[in-house]
Amino acid sequence: xxxxxxxxxxxxxxxxxxxxxxxxxxxAWQASFSIDGKYLAVCFGNPxxxxxxxxxLGKNRVDTVTAHNGVVGVGSDATSKGSKTVDCCTDINNxxxxxxxxxxKLIATIREGHSRTIRSVAFAPTSSTLGVxxxxxxxxxxxxxxxxxFADEENxxxxxxxxGSSNTDRLQPQHGTFEPIAQLxxxxxxxxxxxxxxxxxxxxxxxRDKTIWIWECFLPGTVGGxxxxxxxxxxxxxxxxxxxxxxxxxVKSIAFAxxxxxxxxxxxxxxxxxxxxxxxxxxxxxxxxxxxxTLGVNDAAAPPPRPLALGDSSxxxxxxxxxxxxxxxWCLGINPGGVRFLSGSEDGSMAIWKMYTATERKRLFPxxxxxxSTDGLWNCVGRLPDAHAGYAVLSVDCAPSxxxxxxxxxGGGDNCIQIYREETGGSGAGSSSDAPKxxxxxxxxxxxxxxxxxxxWYPRVGTSLVxxxxxxxxxxxxxxxxx
Numbered sequence: 001x002x003x004x005x006x007x008x009x010x011x012x013x014x015x016x017x018x019x020x021x022x023x024x025x026x027x028a029w030q031a032s033f034s035i036d037g038k039y040l041a042v043c044f045g046n047p048x049x050x051x052x053x054x055x056x057l058g059k060n061r062v063d064t065v066t067a068h069n070g071v072v073g074v075g076s077d078a079t080s081k082g083s084k085t086v087d088c089c090t091d092i093n094n095x096x097x098x099x100x101x102x103x104x105k106l107i108a109t110i111r112e113g114h115s116r117t118i119r120s121v122a123f124a125p126t127s128s129t130l131g132v133x134x135x136x137x138x139x140x141x142x143x144x145x146x147x148x149x150f151a152d153e154e155n156x157x158x159x160x161x162x163x164g165s166s167n168t169d170r171l172q173p174q175h176g177t178f179e180p181i182a183q184l185x186x187x188x189x190x191x192x193x194x195x196x197x198x199x200x201x202x203x204x205x206x207x208r209d210k211t212i213w214i215w216e217c218f219l220p221g222t223v224g225g226x227x228x229x230x231x232x233x234x235x236x237x238x239x240x241x242x243x244x245x246x247x248x249x250x251v252k253s254i255a256f257a258x259x260x261x262x263x264x265x266x267x268x269x270x271x272x273x274x275x276x277x278x279x280x281x282x283x284x285x286x287x288x289x290x291x292x293x294t295l296g297v298n299d300a301a302a303p304p305p306r307p308l309a310l311g312d313s314s315x316x317x318x319x320x321x322x323x324x325x326x327x328x329x330w331c332l333g334i335n336p337g338g339v340r341f342l343s344g345s346e347d348g349s350m351a352i353w354k355m356y357t358a359t360e361r362k363r364l365f366p367x368x369x370x371x372x373s374t375d376g377l378w379n380c381v382g383r384l385p386d387a388h389a390g391y392a393v394l395s396v397d398c399a400p401s402x403x404x405x406x407x408x409x410x411g412g413g414d415n416c417i418q419i420y421r422e423e424t425g426g427s428g429a430g431s432s433s434d435a436p437k438x439x440x441x442x443x444x445x446x447x448x449x450x451x452x453x454x455x456x457w458y459p460r461v462g463t464s465l466v467x468x469x470x471x472x473x474x475x476x477x478x479x480x481x482x483x
Contacts, residue, residue, distance in 0.1 A: 210250065
């Protein structure tokens with residue numbers, strides 16, 4: 001996978017700071033939007049372990065907020081971490097007024113339920129159907145909690161001001177509460193990540209005990225659940241379907257993806273990334289989940305359909321000896337179509353994987369070992385060895401299909417956020433599925449004063465994303481396509 005400088009400039013501007021960075025701030029670990037884009041949840045670690053939930057109000061305010069002025073710049077923190085400079089860089093230390101920012105209102109702060117750092121939150125994909133958000137949270141205390149929001153406009157509680165750009169009071173109203181409706185136990189210790197499948201009928205959790213638990217969910221609006229919120233005998237009930245073992249280290253990240261009929265009988269597969277430097281593919285057959293592939297070593301026996309235009313000698317050497325990631329795989333980002341995914345690692349690299357059908361596998365990779373003769377193949381088709389100036393790639397996310405632009409966002413240990421555009425030029429100049437070529441289209445230096453732990457695109461449009469970091473800050477960014 002090659003990286004080139006963009007021919008035109010896009011911008012990534014700070015739109016709103018929801019939670020400001022403070023010296024005493026807890027790290028903000030992960031963010032999750034509800035599928036309808038109405039709610040945003042972020043979980044925080046010690047010393048102030050909690051979950052904060054904001055509601056989207058729209059573009060209806062004129063305020064002075066921190067924003068970028070679009071000039072090339074490298075901040076002092078980024079410089080100390082060896083950050084690179086490209087034409088599309090901006091520096092968070094350069095600010096100006098933003099007169100049309102997206103407004104989010106804090107509606108709840110959840111402090112009960114978990115006794116240790118909350119590392120992952122994920123909204124169920126049923127929220128827009130029900131009109132009631134359902135949220136899962138996972139903690140180092142080994143528990144998964146399921147929360148449902150109960151609105152109460154009459155009894156308004158007040159919590160400490162949380163950094164909204166236009167508030168002047170130290171207290172702000174919070175309408176209603178999130179109440180736990182289920183508690184899932186089974187992990188021996190710290191849980192690191194959660195993921196729902198596309199229908200909300202399955203929830204997966206993973207952790208330090210090297211296992212992955214898959215739960216069948218009976219939520220309102222899903223198969224087996226009630227037709228609407230507020231009723232049904234199975235509402236809020238969960239049943240453990242499988243405990244998956246096979247990784248030799250902590251399981252750091254998990255994600256469901258479409259199977260496209262290439263693995264098992266289920267509509268979806270589960271991908272898992274681990275401290276053991278590998279990625280595993282899990283599939284379902286006759287109700288049982290099994291490991292369909294381990295992707296830690298790219299050992300396909302046959303070459304790709306055409307030579308990889310990698311343009312980097314170190315990358316070519318890595319491909320030849322079969323290595324993809326040489327350290328912990330921190331994150332996974334699934335392409336909306338489910339035929340690609342990206343992985344980010346502690347070794348500073350980001351890899352792109354392509355799904356080949358069983359027919360393509362037999363023709364192109366005839367000596368590749370598979371569990372079943374009908375299985376497809378995930379193969380690494382490109383690798384950027386220095387995605388974040390040699391620092392860990394901690395988060396990667398693909399824009400939703402409705403965005404229409406296919407951009408990729410990443411956050412790393414160099415405190416930066418980057419936006420990638422796949423080149424689609426004419427013959428010989430553009431990207432192909434077997435030899436992808438990307439340009440860094442926008443880059444924010446010092447996006448956070450510390451690691452950027454999470455970046456997520458807004459699910460409804462491709463012009464907004466959220467980030468959160470070790471500095472405890474939660475920020476909404478406005479992305480504008482290159483003109």
